[in-house]
Amino acid sequence: MRPVIYVLSFLAVLALGFWAYREHYDTRQVLREVSGLNAEIASLREALALQRAEWAYLNRPDRLRELASLNFERLGLMPLEPTQFGDAANLSYPAVEEFFGDINNSVMVTGQLNPEEEPL
Numbered sequence: 001m002r003p004v005i006y007v008l009s010f011l012a013v014l015a016l017g018f019w020a021y022r023e024h025y026d027t028r029q030v031l032r033e034v035s036g037l038n039a040e041i042a043s044l045r046e047a048l049a050l051q052r053a054e055w056a057y058l059n060r061p062d063r064l065r066e067l068a069s070l071n072f073e074r075l076g077l078m079p080l081e082p083t084q085f086g087d088a089a090n091l092s093y094p095a096v097e098e099f100f101g102d103i104n105n106s107v108m109v110t111g112q113l114n115p116e117e118e119p120l
C-alpha cells in the first residue's frame with residue numbers, strides 16, 4: 001500500500017511542478033503584454049497632448065482674425081464684435097398655449113380620502 005501512495009505522491013508533485021511551470025511562463029507572457037499596452041497608452045497620450053497643443057496653437061484668435069481678413073472676398077466672414085450679440089430681453093418667447101395645448105385646470109379625482117366615509 002505504501003508504494004502506491006509514494007507513486008501517487010510523486011505523480012502529484014510532478015503534476016503540480018508542471019502546472020507551476022506553465023503558470024509561471026503564462027504570467028510572464030501576460031506581464032509582457034501589459035507592459036506593451038502601457039507603452040502604447042503612453043505614446044497615444046503623448047500624441048493626444050501634442051494634437052491638443054497644436055489645436056490650441058492653430059485656434060489663436062489673432063491667427064483666426066488674420067485668416068478671416070485674408071479670405072474675406074472668398075468666404076465673406078465678418079469679424080466678431082460684441083454688438084453682434086443680442087440681449088435676453090430682446091428674445092421673443094412662445095405663448096404658453098403652444099406648449100400645453102388644450103389642457104384645462106380641472107382635475108378628476110376618484111377614490112376616498114377616508115375609508116370610513118360612504119362613496120359618493
